[in-house]
Amino acid sequence: MIEQTSPRVAVVGCGLSGVAAAETLIRQGFSVCIFDMGENPGGRLAVRDIAGTGTAADGEVVDVGAAFFTTSSDDFSARVMDWIARDLARAWFDTCTVIEDAGRRRSSGPMRFAATRGTRSLVVDLVEVLSASPRFELRLATKVQQMRSDLADPRRGTASVTIDGERFDAAILAMPDAQALRILTPDCAPLLASQLATSQWQPTISHTMIFQERTWADDDFWFVNNSDVVASIADNGRRRGTSAPVLVAHSTAELAHAHFDSAQDAGPQMTAAVRAILDITAEPILTLTRRWGLAHPTSAREEECGWDADARIAVCGDGWHGKPRMEAAWLSGKSAALKVLAALSQ
Numbered sequence: 001m002i003e004q005t006s007p008r009v010a011v012v013g014c015g016l017s018g019v020a021a022a023e024t025l026i027r028q029g030f031s032v033c034i035f036d037m038g039e040n041p042g043g044r045l046a047v048r049d050i051a052g053t054g055t056a057a058d059g060e061v062v063d064v065g066a067a068f069f070t071t072s073s074d075d076f077s078a079r080v081m082d083w084i085a086r087d088l089a090r091a092w093f094d095t096c097t098v099i100e101d102a103g104r105r106r107s108s109g110p111m112r113f114a115a116t117r118g119t120r121s122l123v124v125d126l127v128e129v130l131s132a133s134p135r136f137e138l139r140l141a142t143k144v145q146q147m148r149s150d151l152a153d154p155r156r157g158t159a160s161v162t163i164d165g166e167r168f169d170a171a172i173l174a175m176p177d178a179q180a181l182r183i184l185t186p187d188c189a190p191l192l193a194s195q196l197a198t199s200q201w202q203p204t205i206s207h208t209m210i211f212q213e214r215t216w217a218d219d220d221f222w223f224v225n226n227s228d229v230v231a232s233i234a235d236n237g238r239r240r241g242t243s244a245p246v247l248v249a250h251s252t253a254e255l256a257h258a259h260f261d262s263a264q265d266a267g268p269q270m271t272a273a274v275r276a277i278l279d280i281t282a283e284p285i286l287t288l289t290r291r292w293g294l295a296h297p298t299s300a301r302e303e304e305c306g307w308d309a310d311a312r313i314a315v316c317g318d319g320w321h322g323k324p325r326m327e328a329a330w331l332s333g334k335s336a337a338l339k340v341l342a343a344l345s346q
Contacts, residue, residue, distance in 0.1 A: 006030050007169040008167075008169050009030055009032050009169060009172065009344075010034075011032055011034045011171070012035045012147075012174065013036060013043060013175040013179075014123065014140070014174075015041075015043025015317070015329065016123055016333070017318070017329040018034055018175075018333060019034070019333070020330045021172050021316060022130055022337075023126060023129075024334050024337035024338065025340065026130060030341070030344070031136075033136075034136075036142065037141065039141050040124075041124050042119070043175070044066065044292065044294075045118075045120045046065040047120045050062060050246070053286055055210065055212055055213075057210045057237075057245060057246050060240065060244045061117055061118040062288075063114075063119050063239065064248065065119060065206070067221070067232065067250070068112035068113060068221075069112070069114075069326035069327060070113065070326075071110075071113070071327060072110070075330075075334070079330070080113055084113075088121060089115050089122070090241065091113055092112045092114040092220060092239055093238075094109060095108045096109075096223065098223045099222055099227075099277060100225040101225075101226045112221070144183050146163075146164060146185055147162070147163050147171060147183045148162045148163075148188050149161050149189060159312050161313060169312065170343065170344060171313050173313065173314070173316070174329075174336070176297075176317060176319060177196040177297075179294065180315050184313075188313070189308040191308060192307070192308040192313060195306055196315060199301075201297050201319075202253040202256070202295055202298055203253060203260060203294070204250050204253065204256050204295035205251040205259065205266050205289060205292070207248070207250075207251065207266070207274075208246065208248050208289075209247045209249070209271060209274060210284055210286040210287070211247075211285060212285055213245050213282075214243065215281065216278040216279065216280050219235060220235055221233070221234050221235070222277065224277060229266075230270055231249075233247055233248070233274055234247065234249075235247060247274060249273070249274050250295075251266060255269065255270075264289050266289065267287050267289040270289075271287060296324045300318065300322055300328060301319065301321075302321075302322060304320060305321070305332045305333075306320065307339045309339075312340070314337075314339050316332040317329050317332055317333075
């Protein structure tokens with residue numbers, strides 16, 4: 001159980017942003033309880049374990065959420081270097097293929113990194129470290145229903161946040177804006193709620209294709225700019241360094257909107273598109289399809305996080321801190337924690 005001698009903060013969401021916030025707070029002596037409605041840590045950093053196909057793909061870990069991550073800040077770069085040193089991450093590619101109406105071209109950019117055991121493993125690793133602290137508590141499979149801010153708590157003379165009847169000194173919502181809005185009551189942090197209501201998020205469909213053998217040209221990643229069906233294709237075998245015959249495509253937002261209630265129906269279209277793009281004659285022996293209703297924001301705010309000082313509630317995630325990416329989620333979570341630290345240390 002969490003020690004009650006230090007300020008107590010609730011973090012709702014156990015993705016990368018949430019654990020970054022929790023780590024920052026615990027290092028400063030605060031107590032943290034993370035809530036997540038999923039049965040595993042990781043949030044949208046989701047993976048699938050493949051077994052029973054009778055192919056070289058058996059035992060493969062497939063990233064069906066974020067495809068890769070990049071670094072630009074010293075803070076996140078140091079964390080990535082630590083992951084690499086402990087064989088949790090590896091450099092993947094800095095050059096890939098871009099497919100557009102004018103043809104195909106090779107494009108160089110920043111190094112893209114992959115998690116050796118899937119992106120979820122990075123969050124799991126952080127949770128395992130946090131779990132060694134008596135000031136940390138994790139409640140999985142727990143869906144938060146409602147949050148209320150008591151701006152003048154007569155018992156303590158300070159503001160507090162109540163989550164489903166349980167009191168905390170502050171709260172951080174580490175999740176997409178639409179999910180945060182469902183938790184906040186209408187009279188709880190109205191300025192923050194109005195800010196969240198202006199954002200727009202796009203859906204996507206993740207489609208995994210497992211083949212009997214590799215027949216496509218060696219490459220790591222394809223950005224597809226001239227398709228109504230597929231937006232990107234990742235070679236999961238090369239991502240893992242196993243050469244397993246597994247490809248993962250992400251759909252366009254248009255296709256995901258059209259099949260929002262029937263993601264499985266989009267699978268054949270995505271398979272056909274990938275086979276045509278990569279000149280694959282064989283059919284996959286197995287496909288796995290998953291819809292993400294809130295895959296990514298159409299644009300990320302430049303602000304590091306959302307913060308209501310009166311209500312003591314912060315919102316963070318990859319919809320903040322510039323370009324949507326895993327690094328933005330990490331930095332936004334830390335920024336939200338710093339807002340809370342400053343408020344509760346006064």
